[in-house]
Amino acid sequence: MKVKNLTQHAGVHKKGTFSILDVINKTKKSQNFDKAGAIALFIGVARGETLQGEKVEKLTLEAYEEKANEVLEKICTDLSKKPGIVDVQIHHLLGEFKVGEDLVYVSVAGSHRTDVFPVLKEAVERYKSEAPVFKKERIISAKGASSEYWVSERESHTT
Secondary structure, X not given: OOOOOOOOOEEXXXXXXXXXXXHHHHHHXXXXXXXXXXXXXXXXXXXXXXXXXXXXXXXXXXXXXHHHHHHHHHHHHHHXXXXXXXXXXXXXXXXXXXXXXXXXXXXXXXXXXXXXXXXXXXXXXXXXXXOOEEEEEEEEOOOOOEEEEEHHXXXXXXX
């Protein structure tokens, strides 16, 4: 897996090469951080149950890396232009994940807490719908059978 460790505001990273502390440190070193009065964080974690109630054993996350880096950076650039926003970061991890492990970090720094929460929500919704990051779930059925599927494939069959 060839993954760039970007020094920019966003990107995909191989699991184990980037942490929430890296996000906080990058945010605090951003150009206009002296204008910030709040940082809001979102940490997406591997859920232990599917939307259908099946037990998740593990997740595998992959990405069209070049495009994902481009899309995530664009989202951050767009949202950083909103009034009161100082910095936006989105960092998605790739690899195999056990239940409870971190998958994605989103950080929004702004002048006031009322500025950051709506932008944080928008950042999460946008990366989920726009970034080419793909999730495979390995599940265990109620009968104990194990199977794997790409979440986007399953959603297209159940919606």
